[in-house]
Amino acid sequence: MATYQIDITREHCPMTFVKTKIQLSKLQSGDVLEVLLTEGEPLENVPKSSREQGFNVLEVSHVKGLVHKVLIQK
Amino acid sequence: MGIPDFTLDNQPKAQKKLSLISFSGDFDKLVATFTLATGAAAVGYEVNIFFTFWGLNAIKEKQGRAFVGKGFLPKLFGFFMGGLRSAPVSRLNFLGLSPKIFRYLMRKKNVATLEELVETAKVLEINMYACEMAMHILGLEKSDFIHEVKGVLGVATFLDLSEGGRTIFI
Numbered sequence: 102m103a104t105y106q107i108d109i110t111r112e113h114c115p116m117t118f119v120k121t122k123i124q125l126s127k128l129q130s131g132d133v134l135e136v137l138l139t140e141g142e143p144l145e146n147v148p149k150s151s152r153e154q155g156f157n158v159l160e161v162s163h164v165k166g167l168v169h170k171v172l173i174q175k
Numbered sequence: 176m177g178i179p180d181f182t183l184d185n186q187p188k189a190q191k192k193l194s195l196i197s198f199s200g201d202f203d204k205l206v207a208t209f210t211l212a213t214g215a216a217a218v219g220y221e222v223n224i225f226f227t228f229w230g231l232n233a234i235k236e237k238q239g240r241a242f243v244g245k246g247f248l249p250k251l252f253g254f255f256m257g258g259l260r261s262a263p264v265s266r267l268n269f270l271g272l273s274p275k276i277f278r279y280l281m282r283k284k285n286v287a288t289l290e291e292l293v294e295t296a297k298v299l300e301i302n303m304y305a306c307e308m309a310m311h312i313l314g315l316e317k318s319d320f321i322h323e324v325k326g327v328l329g330v331a332t333f334l335d336l337s338e339g340g341r342t343i344f345i
Binding site: 111112113114115116118119121122123146150153154 | 210211213214216217218219284285286287292295298299
């Protein structure tokens with residue numbers, strides 16, 4: 102099991118979802134993806150859509166300012 | 176912004192479905208089409224895009240102005256319509272200057288450009304189809320399109336494919 106990181110804080114719709122999806126697709130089962138994202142649409146919908154697609158959202162936590170961290174397990 | 180250059184694996188079974196009818200062929204409406212398509216695919220939707228009339232310009236293999244099509248009139252028409260890189264904006268096109276300004280602004284503001292969205296649609300394996308009737312009028316063949324176009328359809332097949340999901344006309 103490995104942990105990978107992706108920073109989508111500078112991305113805009115739809116690339117926030119697209120980059121997360123593509124990164125998740127490259128992971129092995131059990132791997133964890135740490136996603137750095139901003140408040141608003143990404144924070145509301147990246148964890149939600151990940152759950153809907155069968156991934157396990159382990160943690161959603163505040164980092165600083167508008168930046169949050171989401172841990173998603175494949 | 177880089178374009179992803181690999182294919183997806185282990186995609187979960189799509190539960191929801193979005194079907195888009197890409198009619199206009201305008202730059203801004205194509206941006207809307209491909210933004211919706213890639214966003215929906217990224218959050219787990221099965222996505223179909225049915226390109227018809229002006230929309231067919233977006234999936235031509237030759238993205239600039241080229242004499243594509245069978246016969247004199249279709250070739251001439253094909254030249255003036257052009258491909259993805261020649262798409263005009265629907266308002267204030269200023270003889271083709273506006274799409275260049277939009278592309279510049281999108282790059283500057285780190286928003287995916289139309290070309291990047293189309294490349295992303297290919298990576299996400301979005302189902303792209305061409306309208307048989309419009310192709311016939313414009314003298315186009317499947318080989319005139321990018322190879323990611325899965326097939327040539329009529330209305331009945333498109334209705335079958337889109338059944339059970341949402342359909343949007345752009």
